[in-house]
Amino acid sequence: MTGQVITITSGKGGVGKTTTTANLGIALALQGKRVVCIDADIGLRNLDIVLGLENRIVYDIVDVVEGRARLRQAMIKDKRMPELSLIPAAQTRDKTAVSPEQMLAICADLKQEVDFVLVDSPAGIERGFQNAIVGADQVLIVTTPEVSAVRDADRIVGLLEAAEKSPARLIINRIRPSMVKRGDMLSVADVLEILAIQLIGIVPDDEQIIVATNRGQPAALDNRSQSGQAFRNIAARLLGQDVPLMALKDTDGWLQRLGRFVIPRRE
Amino acid sequence: MSFWDQIFRPRSTSSQVAKERLQVVLVHDRVKLSPELLETLKNEIIAVISKHVSIDQEAMEIKLTHGRGYQKLTADIPILGSRDSAAPRRPR
Numbered sequence: 001m002t003g004q005v006i007t008i009t010s011g012k013g014g015v016g017k018t019t020t021t022a023n024l025g026i027a028l029a030l031q032g033k034r035v036v037c038i039d040a041d042i043g044l045r046n047l048d049i050v051l052g053l054e055n056r057i058v059y060d061i062v063d064v065v066e067g068r069a070r071l072r073q074a075m076i077k078d079k080r081m082p083e084l085s086l087i088p089a090a091q092t093r094d095k096t097a098v099s100p101e102q103m104l105a106i107c108a109d110l111k112q113e114v115d116f117v118l119v120d121s122p123a124g125i126e127r128g129f130q131n132a133i134v135g136a137d138q139v140l141i142v143t144t145p146e147v148s149a150v151r152d153a154d155r156i157v158g159l160l161e162a163a164e165k166s167p168a169r170l171i172i173n174r175i176r177p178s179m180v181k182r183g184d185m186l187s188v189a190d191v192l193e194i195l196a197i198q199l200i201g202i203v204p205d206d207e208q209i210i211v212a213t214n215r216g217q218p219a220a221l222d223n224r225s226q227s228g229q230a231f232r233n234i235a236a237r238l239l240g241q242d243v244p245l246m247a248l249k250d251t252d253g254w255l256q257r258l259g260r261f262v263i264p265r266r267e
Numbered sequence: 268m269s270f271w272d273q274i275f276r277p278r279s280t281s282s283q284v285a286k287e288r289l290q291v292v293l294v295h296d297r298v299k300l301s302p303e304l305l306e307t308l309k310n311e312i313i314a315v316i317s318k319h320v321s322i323d324q325e326a327m328e329i330k331l332t333h334g335r336g337y338q339k340l341t342a343d344i345p346i347l348g349s350r351d352s353a354a355p356r357r358p359r
């Protein structure tokens with residue numbers, strides 16, 4: 001039995017790739033799957049801190065490719081759940097420290113041992129991105145409902161086609177239902193019409209993500225968190241379960257709504 | 268546009284504006300065809316076709332359009348010198 005490699009990428013920076021990788025890793029592990037997350041953002045290591053594993057790093061991915069550590073030694077086990085582990089990025093090197101061939105070999109190796117290898121891609125379309133997708137069996141593109149993020153996502157769709165990867169699926173992150181309602185944010189339907197790719201999930205803009213990241217306890221661990229639920233739903237869909245899209249709650253309170261009513265906004 | 272048209276014209280929301288702008292920019296991104304390249308293309312098409320038939324250069328239009336998952340280039344080239352006009356205008 002071999003697992004599959006899923007790369008999380010976006011083009012534009014800061015749209016939620018690392019948050020998504022961490023939460024999908026947790027959510028898949030909660031379903032009993034063996035998961036290893038790879039931080040492919042060499043030089044800008046972040047997945048460790050989002051997962052709350054930053055204090056346990058001994059070796060990183062560059063130590064592995066340069067022979068200072070074996071792959072198993074660089075895998076940090078998550079104490080919250082034995083199914084999950086992390087291979088951290090090196091912090092003091094750059095993207096050229098790992099070649100696509102080396103990345104491919106690491107992915108192939110890990111696939112023999114786990115159900116899912118999740119690769120957190122760096123922003124951009126250069127070497128780091130190429131490294132991140134080289135071993136991918138599936139690609140998830142993260143975007144936000146903003147023009148620059150959607151435009152960059154479209155560029156990624158084109159590059160993935162050129163690289164002959166199977167069609168990527170889309171995650172729309174940081175949706176603000178109240179803004180969509182008043183016509184000030186692209187809706188899910190708008191983004192899908194523009195990009196013409198398959199959707200795998202939507203995630204609301206949620207303060208809980210920041211709280212969760214502060215603590216190193218991804219939202220997917222919290223049963224009451226709406227964004228956590230959104231990520232657990234995406235994980236379920238990756239496992240082939242049929243989960244309907246969540247209805248996002250309008251989070252504006254009556255005061256904000258009253259404010260808009262009393263003081264109409266100008267364009 | 269009259270004063271009343273200005274007042275009653277439904278304002279498009281910022282998300283509608285965003286969507287329209289994205290659709291236009293992506294059509295060009297996807298086929299790597301800039302507006303300048305499109306202009307060059309138009310002039311070359313005019314040159315080729317004008318060798319054989321007179322066309323209305325002013326009215327000629329070439330544009331990129333898009334739909335769900337495809338892009339296409341459409342050229343609309345009105346031909347001059349139909350039966351009605353005695354002396355066909357020469358293209359410039």
Ligand SMILES: Nc1ncnc2c1ncn2[C@@H]1O[C@H](COP(=O)(O)OP(=O)(O)OP(=O)(O)O)[C@@H](O)[C@H]1O
Pocket residue numbers: 010012013014015016017018019020041046121122123173174175203204205206207209210213227
């Ligand atoms: N759904 C959300 N709600 C609120 N905040 C979010 C959400 N998703 C991500 N964020 C915040 O957005 C910021 C960027 O997220 P993240 O680091 O995951 O993006 P990234 O795509 O990995 O960035 P980079 O391109 O720099 O690697 C973080 O501060 C994160 O907490």
Ligand SMILES: [Mg+2]
Pocket residue numbers: 017018019041046120121122
């Ligand atoms: Mg990141």
